[in-house]
Amino acid sequence: MAVTKRLREERVADDVIAAMLSFIKAESFSGDPKVIHNAIFHLREDYADLLQEFVFTDPDHDVYPMSPLLERVFSRLQLSRIIRMENPDFEVYILKERARKYAQENILTRFSHEEAERLEEMAGRFEESVSLRTS
Numbered sequence: 001m002a003v004t005k006r007l008r009e010e011r012v013a014d015d016v017i018a019a020m021l022s023f024i025k026a027e028s029f030s031g032d033p034k035v036i037h038n039a040i041f042h043l044r045e046d047y048a049d050l051l052q053e054f055v056f057t058d059p060d061h062d063v064y065p066m067s068p069l070l071e072r073v074f075s076r077l078q079l080s081r082i083i084r085m086e087n088p089d090f091e092v093y094i095l096k097e098r099a100r101k102y103a104q105e106n107i108l109t110r111f112s113h114e115e116a117e118r119l120e121e122m123a124g125r126f127e128e129s130v131s132l133r134t135s
Contacts, residue, residue, distance in 0.1 A: 011110045013053040014073050016119070018082050019111060020050075021095055022103035023123035029130040031085055031093045034064045036074070039129035041065040047122050050115065092132065 030036065041059070044051045056065035074093075077083045082103060084094045108116055 013069055014076055015107050015110055016050050016053075017070075017073050018077060018103045019108045019116070020119045020123045020126060021077075021083065022100045022108055023120040024095060024100075024127050026127060026131060027096070028092045028094050028132060029127065030132060031087075031091050033066075033071070035130050037066050037070060038064055039126050040067065040070055042129070043122055043125060047118060050118060050122065 037056070040051065040054060041056050041064075044054060044056075054067045054069055056067045059065040074083070078085065082095075082099045084096070085092065086094055108119070111119060
């Protein structure tokens with residue numbers, strides 16, 4: 001019982017991404033791994049305190065900066081139904097209001113007020129990077 005309680009209180013990388021996603025206004029965003037990894041890679045410059053666990057490959061030697069942890073986080077967020085891919089080509093993540101509310105009520109509480117404000121700011125920048133643009 002104590003271990004379960006400790007795990008619920010302890011923050012992990014999944015919590016950072018789930019809390020950030022809870023601030024996204026759009027109901028969907030790009031599922032392209034290159035777009036997502038690039039977005040988080042660049043956000044690390046200004047939000048290193050929140051994204052410190054994410055280590056990326058060298059973008060000068062790879063097609064794009066890639067984080068194995070970020071891959072696992074997005075996979076676990078799908079398994080927990082925080083995000084979904086309901087489209088046939090797996091190109092778009094869907095974030096339902098129910099999942100957003102769950103993250104705000106159960107995950108965001110693990111962050112201080114100041115961290116929550118930074119997560120909201122970070123979410124706005126992430127959303128700009130991964131938004132679905134129509135030509």
